[in-house]
Amino acid sequence: MRKLKKYILLIFSIVFLNIDLSWCAVENPRENVVTVSIPHVQANQGDVVDVPLIVSGFANIGTFQMDMEFNPDVLEAVDVINVHPNLGSITKNLEQDGFIFTNWYSLSGASIPDGDKLFDMRFIFCADSLNCALNGSTSPIEFIESNCEANTPGFDPIALNFEHGSVSANDPLKALSVNIAGEGLVNVNGAPYTDQVIVPVGTTLTLNAIAETGWHFTGWSGDLSGTENPVDLIMNSNKEVTAHFSQPMGLVTVRFSEEGIGGQLYAIANGEQIESGVEIEAGSDILFIAETDDGYQVIRWAINGSTIEGHTDNTYELTNIQEDTHVTVKFDEITTSTYTIKLFLEGFYIANSGEMRKTQWLNPDTGELEDKFHGTVSDLITIELHDPNNYGNPVHTFEGTELHQDGTATFIMDNSISGEFYITIRHRNHLETVSANPVNLSSTSSYDFTTAADKAFGNNMNKLQTGIWGIYAGDISQNGTIVLTDIVQVNAAARANEIGYIVTDVTGNGQVALPDIIIVNARARAGIEKKIPTKLNQ
Numbered sequence: 001m002r003k004l005k006k007y008i009l010l011i012f013s014i015v016f017l018n019i020d021l022s023w024c025a026v027e028n029p030r031e032n033v034v035t036v037s038i039p040h041v042q043a044n045q046g047d048v049v050d051v052p053l054i055v056s057g058f059a060n061i062g063t064f065q066m067d068m069e070f071n072p073d074v075l076e077a078v079d080v081i082n083v084h085p086n087l088g089s090i091t092k093n094l095e096q097d098g099f100i101f102t103n104w105y106s107l108s109g110a111s112i113p114d115g116d117k118l119f120d121m122r123f124i125f126c127a128d129s130l131n132c133a134l135n136g137s138t139s140p141i142e143f144i145e146s147n148c149e150a151n152t153p154g155f156d157p158i159a160l161n162f163e164h165g166s167v168s169a170n171d172p173l174k175a176l177s178v179n180i181a182g183e184g185l186v187n188v189n190g191a192p193y194t195d196q197v198i199v200p201v202g203t204t205l206t207l208n209a210i211a212e213t214g215w216h217f218t219g220w221s222g223d224l225s226g227t228e229n230p231v232d233l234i235m236n237s238n239k240e241v242t243a244h245f246s247q248p249m250g251l252v253t254v255r256f257s258e259e260g261i262g263g264q265l266y267a268i269a270n271g272e273q274i275e276s277g278v279e280i281e282a283g284s285d286i287l288f289i290a291e292t293d294d295g296y297q298v299i300r301w302a303i304n305g306s307t308i309e310g311h312t313d314n315t316y317e318l319t320n321i322q323e324d325t326h327v328t329v330k331f332d333e334i335t336t337s338t339y340t341i342k343l344f345l346e347g348f349y350i351a352n353s354g355e356m357r358k359t360q361w362l363n364p365d366t367g368e369l370e371d372k373f374h375g376t377v378s379d380l381i382t383i384e385l386h387d388p389n390n391y392g393n394p395v396h397t398f399e400g401t402e403l404h405q406d407g408t409a410t411f412i413m414d415n416s417i418s419g420e421f422y423i424t425i426r427h428r429n430h431l432e433t434v435s436a437n438p439v440n441l442s443s444t445s446s447y448d449f450t451t452a453a454d455k456a457f458g459n460n461m462n463k464l465q466t467g468i469w470g471i472y473a474g475d476i477s478q479n480g481t482i483v484l485t486d487i488v489q490v491n492a493a494a495r496a497n498e499i500g501y502i503v504t505d506v507t508g509n510g511q512v513a514l515p516d517i518i519i520v521n522a523r524a525r526a527g528i529e530k531k532i533p534t535k536l537n538q
Contacts (some may be wrong), residue, residue, distance in 0.1 A: 032057055032059070032158065032159075033057055033158070033159045033160070033161050034055060034056070034057045034058050034061070034150050034158055034159070034160055034161070035055065035056045035057055035160075035161040035162075035163065036053060036054070036055055036066065036118075036143065036148070036160060036161070036162060036163070037053075037054045037055075037162075037163035037165070038051060038052075038053055038054075038068070038141050038142075038143075038163065038164060038165030038166075039051070039052065039054070039165050040165050040166045040167075040168070041165065041166070041167045041168075042167070042168055042169065042170050043125040043126075043167055043168075043169065043170065044125070044126075044169065044170055044171075045125065045126040045129055045132065045169065045173070046124070046125070046126065046127065047124075047125045047126075048078070048122065048123070048124055048125075049075075049122070049123045049124075049125050049167055050081070050082070050120040050121070050122050050123075051120065051121045051122075051123065051141060051165065051167060052082075052117035052118075052119070052120050052121075053066065053068075053117055053118045053119055053120075053121065054115060054116070054117050054118075055112055055114070055116065055117070055118055056114035056115060057114065058110075058111060058112040058114075058116075058118075058150075059111045060109045060110075060111055060152060060153065061106075061109060061110055061111070061112075061150055061151070061152065061158070062105060062106055062107065062108075062109045062110075062151055062152050062153030062154070062155070063103070063104065063105040063106070063149075063150065063151045063155075064103065064104055064105075064148075064149065064150040064151070065101075065102070065103040065147060065148060065149050065150075066102045066103070066118070066143065066148050067099065067100070067101045067102070067143070067144040067147040067148060067518070068099070068100045068121070068141055068142065068143055068144065069098055069099050069100075069141075069142055069144055069351065070098055070099075070100075070123075070139050070140065070141045070142070070167075071098065071135055071139035071140070071352055072097040072098040072352065073128065073131040073132065073134070073135045073139075073352065074125070074126060074131075074132050074135050074137070074138065074139035074167070075123040075124070075125060075139045075141075075167060076123060076124040076127050077094045077100055077121065077122075077123055078094075078122040078123060078124060079092075079094070079122045080092040080094070080100065080102060080119050080120070080121055080122070081119065081120050081122055082117070082119055082120040083118070083119045084112055084116060084117065084118055084119065086110045086111065086112055087104055087106075087110055087112075087118065087119075088106075089104075090102050090103065090104040090118075090119065091103050091104065093514055095513075095514070096514075096515055098351070098352060099144075099515075100121055101147075101514065101515075101518060102119070106153070107153055108153060109152065109153040121141070123167065125167055125169075126169065126173070129173060129198050130175060130196055130198060132169075132173060133172075133173035133174055133175040133198050133238065134175050134238055136172065136238075137168060137169035137172035137173050137174075137201075138166060138167070138168035138169065138172065139166060139167055139168075140164060140165070140166045141164065141165045141166055141167065142164040142165075143162045143164060145160075145162055146462060146463075146522055146526070147518060147522050148160055148162070149525075171200045171201065172200070172201045173198050173199065173200060173201070174198070174199060174200070174201050174203070174235040174236070174237060174238050174239070175196045175197070175198050175238045175239075176188065176196060176197040176199070176205060176233070176235060176238075176239050176240075176241075177196050177238075177239070177240040177241075178193045178197075178207070178240075178241055178242075178243065179222070179240070179241070179242040179243070180242070180243055180245070181242055181243065181244045181245065182211075182215055182218075182244060182245030182246055182247070183211070183212035183215045183245055183247070184209060184210055184211040184212050184215055184217065184243060184245040185209075185210050185212075186207055186208065186209050186210070186243050187207070187208040187210065188205055188206070188207055189205055189206055190206075190208075199235050200235075201235060201236060201237075202234065202235065202236060203234075203235045204232050204233070204234050204235070205232070205233050205235060206230050206231070206232055206233075207224070207229075207230060207231055207232075207233055207241065207243075208229060208230035209229050209230075209243040209245070211245045212245070215245045215246065215247045216245065216246060216247075217229055217243065217244070217245055218244045218245065218246045219244050220241055220242065220243060220244070221241070221242045221244065222239075222240045222241040222242050223239040223240055223241050224241045246281075246283065247283060250281075250282050251279040251280065251281060251282065252279065252280060252281075252282050252321055252322065252323055252324050252325065253277065253278070253279050253324040253325075254267065254269070254274065254276070254277075254278060254279075254280055254286060254321070254324075254325055254327075255276045255277050255324075255325070255326040255327070256276050256288060256326065256327040256328065256329075257276060257326075257328055258328070258329055258330070258331065259300070259328055259329065259330035259331075260330060260331060261293075261296075261331065262292060262293050262296035262297075262331025262332065262333070263290055263291050263292040263293050263296055263298070263329070263331045264290075264291050265288060265289070265290050265291075265327075265328075265329050266288070266289045266291065267286055267287070267288050267289070267327075268286070268287045268289070269284050269285070269286045269287075270284060274286075280321070282321060282322055283320055283321070283322070284320075284321055285317065285318065285319045285320065285321075286317070286318045286321060287315060287316075287317050287318075288301075288315065288316045288317070288318065288327055288329070289314065289315050290314045290315070290316075290329045290331070291314070292314065292331060293331070295333055295334055296331045296332065296333055296334060297312070297331065297332060297333075297334045298312050298313065298314055298329060298330070298331060299312055299330055299331065299332040300312070300329070300330040301316050301327070301328070301329055301330075302327070302328045302329075302330075303318070303325060303326070303327055304325060304326055305326075305328075316329075334415070335414075335415060336412050336413060336414055336415060337412070337413050337415060337445075338410050338411070338412050338413070338445070339410065339411055339413055339441060339445060339446065339447075340408055340409070340410045340445065340446040340447075341383060341408070341409045341410075341411075341423065341425070341446070341447055341448075341449070342406075342407045342408050342409075342446065342447070342448040342449060342450050343381075343403070343407055343409070343425055343433075343449040343450060343470070343471055344356060344407045344449075344450050344464060344468065344469070344470035344471065345378070345379070345403070345427060345430050345470060345471055345473065345508070346430065346462050346464060346470040346471060346472055346473040346519070347429070347430065347473030347474075347506035347507045347508060347516070347519055348378055348379065348473075348507065348508040349464050349468075349470050351464065351465045354468070355405040355406055355407070356378040356379075356403075356405050356407065356508070357378065357405070357507075357508050357509060358371045358372070358373065358376075358377070358378055358405065358508075359371075359372045359373070359378060359379045359501060359505075359508040359510075360372060360500070360501065360505075360508065360509055360510030360511075361500050361501035361510065362499055362500035362501070362510065369499065369500070369509075369510040369511075372501050373402070375404075376404045376405045376406070377402045377403065377404055377405075378403050378404060378405045378508070379403050379427070379428075379508060380400050380401060380402060380403065381401050381403045381409060381425055381426060381427050382397065382398065382399045382400070382401065382425075382426040382427075383397070383398040383401050383409065383411055383423065383424070383425060383426075384396070384397050384398075384423070384424040384425075384426065385397075385417070385421035385422070385423060385424075385441075386421055386422040386423075386424055386434075387421070387422075388420050388421065388422055388438035388533075391422060391532060391533050391534060394424065395421065396413075396417060396421075398411040403427075407450055413441070417441060418441060418442040419440065419441065419442060420438035420439065420440045420441070421438060421439060421441060422434050422435055422437075422438055422439070422457070422533060423435040423439055423447055424532075425449070425471060426478075427471065428478070428503050429473065429474070429475065429476055429478075429503050429504070429505070429506050430471045430472060430473050430474070430475060430506070431460070431471060431472040431473075431474070431475045431480070431482065431528065431529075431530055432475070432478075432480055432530045432532070433449070433456050433457075433460060433461065433471045433472075433530070434456065434457040434460075434530075434531070434532050434533065435447060435449070435455070435456065435457065436454055436455055436456055436457050436459075437457075449461065449469065449471070450468055450469055450470065451467065451468075451469070452469060453469050455469070456469075456471075456531075457531050457532060457533060458531030460472070460528075460530070460531040472523055472528050473506040473507075473519050473520070473523065474486055474490075474506055474519055474520040474523040474524065474528070475530075476489045476490060476503055476504055476506075476520070477489070480529055480530035481528075481529040481530070482520065482523040482524045482528045482529065483524050484524060486520050486524060487517070487520050487521055487524055489504055490504045490506070490512060490516050490517055490520045491517055492504075493505075493512040493516075494512045494513055494514070494516065494517060497512075498512050499511050499512070504516065506519055506520060507519070
C-alpha cells in the first residue's frame with residue numbers, strides 16, 4: 001500500500017505539480033553516498049565562466065534535485081549547459097537572481113563515472129565592476145542542502161555529501177569612496193574625486209584634501225584618521241574616507257538643562273564634554289545625551305522653548321549651530337515597557353542582504369505590485385506569551401506586530417506584565433515557533449531567535465546561512481504541519497497565476513511561482529511540523 005501511494009504521488013508531481021515529490025520514499029536508504037562538488041574557479045572581470053558540478057558515487061540514480069545559490073552582484077547566471085550524455089536532458093530554472101534550480105528523473109536510472117560532471121553552470125563574472133568590488137570580487141557557489149536530494153529508481157533516498165565552490169578574481173578589485181564634509185575637494189592620484197575609484201587590491205592611492213576659499217582642512221575620518229595631507233592609502237580592502245573642512249564663524253553660547261526630575265543632560269562638542277553656558281565655535285555639531293534614572297524615560301526635547309515634535313530618543317544632535325541656543329529635556333515615569341523580538345521568515349529572507357524583502361500587494365487602482373507596508377516593515381506577525389507551567393492558550397497576545405526587514409519586532413507591554421513566559425511567534429504562512437525556554441521579561445528587553453537553532457523549542461528552525469536561522473516557511477493551512485495539502489494549495493495558486501498579498505506566496509514577492517513550490521515541497525518532504533512544550537500541560 002505504501003508503494004502504491006509513492007507511485008501515485010510521483011505521477012501527481014510530474015503531471016500536475018511539475019516538481020519532484022520523492023520525499024515519500026521508504027525509510028531504508030541504501031548505504032552508498034553520492035558526492036557532489038563545485039570547484040573553486042578564478043576568472044577575470046567580464047569573463048564567461050563555466051563552473052562544473054562534479055559527482056562521484058553516482059550509480060543507478062533515478063531522480064535528483066540540485067539547487068545552488070550565489071551572489072548576483074558578482075555572478076550573472078547565463079545557462080546550464082554540457083549536460084552529461086547519460087542524463088539526456090534536465091529541467092532548469094535561472095529566473096531568480098542568485099539561484100539555479102535543477103532537477104531530473106528517469107524511471108530506468110542512470111550512472112555516471114566518478115569525476116565526471118553532471119553539467120556546467122555558465123556565468124558572467126564581475127559584469128558590474130563596482131558591485132563586484134564592493135562584494136570582494138568573489139562569490140561562493142553553494143548547494144542549498146535542504147533542497148537537494150537523490151533517489152534510486154525505486155525511490156529510496158540516497159545520502160549526499162556536499163563540497164561547495166566559488167568564483168573569485170585573479171586580481172580582486174577594491175573600491176574607494178570619498179565623502180566631503182564642508183567645502184572642498186579631494187584629489188586621488190592627482191585627479192579630482194568624482195565617483196568611486198576601482199583599483200586592484202594592494203594599490204597605493206595618494207589623497208590630497210584641498211579646501212575652498214575661506215575654509216580649511218581639519219582632518220580625515222573613516223578608514224583614514226589624523227590630519228596628514230597628502231596621505232597614502234593602501235587598498236587592501238574596500239575603503240571609505242571623509243575629508244572634513246571647517247570655516248571659522250565666531251562664537252555662540254550653548255545652554256542646556258533638565259525639566260524636573262528623572263535624569264541628567266550632558267553635551268559633547270568637538271569630541272569633548274562641555275558645560276552649560278560655554279561659548280563654542282559657530283558651525284559646530286553638538287550631541288546632547290539624556291541619561292535617565294531608573295523608571296524614567298524621555299518625553300520631550302525643546303530648543304529655545306520650542307518642542308522638537310516626535311523626538312523622544314535619549315540623544316539629540318544639533319548640527320551646524322549658528323546662534324545662542326538653549327536645549328532642554330523633560331523626563332517622566334515609565335508606565336509601559338517595550339520588548340524586542342528578532343526573527344527571520346525563511347521564505348522572505350534574502351541571503352545577499354541579510355534582511356527580509358518587503359511583502360507585496362496588488363494595488364487595485366494601478367494594477368501593479370507595491371510594498372504592502374510603510375518604511376522598513378516586511379510583514380505583520382502575532383506574538384504570544386504563554387504560561388511556562390501551562391502552555392495551553394496564550395496569557396497575552398500582541399496581534400499585528402510590525403516585523404521589520406532586519407528581523408526586529410517590538411511590542412509594548414503594560415508594566416503589570418512581568419516574570420517568565422514562553423514567546424510564541426505566528427505568521428500567516430510560516431510555522432508556529434516557540435522560544436527554547438521561558439524568557440524572563442522583567443530582566444531582559446529582547447530575545448533573538450536568529451543566532452542558533454537552539455533558540456527555538458526543539459531546535460525547530462532552518463539554517464538560512466552561516467550563523468543565521470529562520471522560521472520554517474510553508475504552513476499554508478496553519479495547522480502546525482507542512483504536508484501535501486499545503487503543496488497542493490501553492491501549486492494551484494501558481495497554476496492560476498495568482499498575485500498579491502496572498503497566503504500561498506511564502507516568499508513575499510507578490511507572486512506564487514516555482515520558488516514557493518520548491519520551499520513548501522522541501523519542508524513537506526522533511527516532515528517539518530511545529531514543536532511546542534505540550535508535555536508541560538500533562
